[in-house]
Amino acid sequence: MTKQQLFEQILKKQSFLCVGLDTDIKMIPEHLLDTEDPIYEFNKAIIDATTPYCVAYKPNLAFYESEGVNGWMAFEKTVAYIRQRYPDQFIIADAKRGDIGNTSEMYARTFFDEVKVNAVTVAPYMGKDSVKPFLIYPERWVILLALTSNKGALDFQLTEDRNGERLFEKVLRVSQQWATAEQMMYVVGATQGKLFEDVRKIVPEHFLLVPGVGAQGGSLEEVCRYGMNKSCGLLVNSSRGIIYADSTEDFAYTAGQEARKLQQEMKEMLEKFGVSQILN
Numbered sequence: 001m002t003k004q005q006l007f008e009q010i011l012k013k014q015s016f017l018c019v020g021l022d023t024d025i026k027m028i029p030e031h032l033l034d035t036e037d038p039i040y041e042f043n044k045a046i047i048d049a050t051t052p053y054c055v056a057y058k059p060n061l062a063f064y065e066s067e068g069v070n071g072w073m074a075f076e077k078t079v080a081y082i083r084q085r086y087p088d089q090f091i092i093a094d095a096k097r098g099d100i101g102n103t104s105e106m107y108a109r110t111f112f113d114e115v116k117v118n119a120v121t122v123a124p125y126m127g128k129d130s131v132k133p134f135l136i137y138p139e140r141w142v143i144l145l146a147l148t149s150n151k152g153a154l155d156f157q158l159t160e161d162r163n164g165e166r167l168f169e170k171v172l173r174v175s176q177q178w179a180t181a182e183q184m185m186y187v188v189g190a191t192q193g194k195l196f197e198d199v200r201k202i203v204p205e206h207f208l209l210v211p212g213v214g215a216q217g218g219s220l221e222e223v224c225r226y227g228m229n230k231s232c233g234l235l236v237n238s239s240r241g242i243i244y245a246d247s248t249e250d251f252a253y254t255a256g257q258e259a260r261k262l263q264q265e266m267k268e269m270l271e272k273f274g275v276s277q278i279l280n
């Protein structure tokens with residue numbers, strides 16, 4: 001999916017919501033546990049209920065890999081289900097990969113050739129040759145960790161070098177030499193508030209994947225005020241706040257309603273910050 005196609009979906013749905021499929025077997029409603037593949041059944045129900053209100057899904061690999069072979073199969077089946085039923089959805093494998101070149105090549109093959117997601121989250125720490133192998137796939141995306149939502153962002157990302165440049169700023173600046181805004185996005189946590197202004201000084205055109213609203217307390221209004229650009233430029237993720245809003249048999253309906261609430265807020269933000277035209 002291209003940047004333009006993603007923006008068109010955002011305008012069509014008046015939403016830049018990404019639903020996080022952080023499916024924890026321990027949180028799945030009891031009545032699904034008797035089915036052959038509870039994780040997949042849960043995901044299908046969540047996807048069917050939320051798809052009118054979102055433009056992206058983000059399965060986080062930790063939740064699948066922790067269940068071994070069955071978890072990986074549920075991940076693959078979930079991606080295939082979205083691909084087949086809702087081909088306009090943007091699918092992000094939140095895997096936070098990155099290694100020496102030949103190993104990164106294998107990660108890229110896994111996610112782009114085998115599972116066929118649109119994007120993979122990648123850690124920038126090992127540098128250019130660890131990221132490049134993900135960039136040889138046309139219309140597939142690398143989402144590079146830049147300024148994360150957790151407290152630990154202070155440990156490295158917000159530290160300054162002797163010229164006063166913070167590490168996340170260096171990641172944004174240098175990595176722009178590796179790929180354009182047609183293939184690279186950045187993770188910036190919703191909890192980072194006004195720092196979105198500093199991010200936008202360096203990457204005005206790029207899409208940002210923004211986790212941290214809902215359970216982590218980030219403000220959607222602040223993210224939009226400081227982070228939105230003329231083609232929206234934001235995919236805001238919520239995982240627990242949507243998928244675990246209800247643990248009864250009505251879980252999917254409630255998840256849909258939570259997604260709808262966020263979509264309504266996002267529609268207001270798109271209007272408020274003047275994002276309304278199809279760009280060419």
Ligand SMILES: O=c1ccn([C@@H]2O[C@H](COP(=O)(O)O)[C@@H](O)[C@H]2O)c(=O)[nH]1
Pocket residue numbers: 020022060094147148149150187188189211212213214215216237238239240241
């Ligand atoms: O900086 C980051 C990077 C990734 N995440 C991931 O996003 C979701 C957030 O889940 P919530 O339940 O909505 O808090 C989860 O998969 C994280 O691993 C992040 O939170 N912050």
